[in-house]
Amino acid sequence: MASDNKIALVFIVNGNPVPFEANVNEPLHAVLGAVLAAAGVVGEADKDRWDFKLGDNTLDSNKKIGDLGLKPGTKIFLNSKAGAVG
């Protein structure tokens, strides 16, 4: 069972669902390393390389998770930004 300062979220990393229990007092980007590791993504844990998307909205990853108004079980899409283009 999640404790008072934890929330169970689901991060969709490159299409792959990763359930993750996050601390609501941490900024959203703090989960990045652990979530990517759980998804088997290596070498890309730089927060500036990823978009956290909820529906059409890109979430501010510097905000505390508790301030984002997320409900338990919310699906957040974690999309890698474009690398080199052209």
Added chain:
Amino acid sequence: MFVDPAISRKKFDQEIAHFRAERPAHHRRGIWLMDATFPNALFIFAATNTKPHPMVAFSVVINFDNYDAEPPSIQFVHPITGDKLKKRELPHPFTTHVQRVMVGPNQIMEVPDQWLAIAFDEDLPPFVCLQGVREYHNHPAHDGDSWWLHRKSGKGTLSYVLDQLAKYGIDGIRGVQVQLVPTIGAFVVQSPQ
């Protein structure tokens, strides 16, 4: 082909299953899977913010031969006929970066200087020049940026390429530009009394 098709097929099926698991979110964004027959998946991308109706903006075939020893290949096709498109037939240039240029006092113009869909001639098929796409890594200009540097980074997954195509291909579409060209159809003649 150098990867056992059974392996590529299994990974293809997994990528398609991931897409289907989040189908409602993809549909709301305008990404629709029309066919998935290994090694190809056909997607259409709809501009969801056009008024009064959403419109099909473009369509691609994503090929998973040799996946994921090689990244997927992307071809723009006609959404109805499936014919390969020429660069000039794309709905817009898929701009990924604009440069702000000062053209006068207090006047700044945004000039596109980087595009996702590249061709060396307007009559050639465009290719998606992006890390994680086969055409990018096979291009001689990128022989220092091997696919194997990115293979486990998430680039080159179906989710990644669809997200990039949507980001630069449909997310920014807010309407359509209509050009009406007046032409002389006939003379208006008043009959003699």
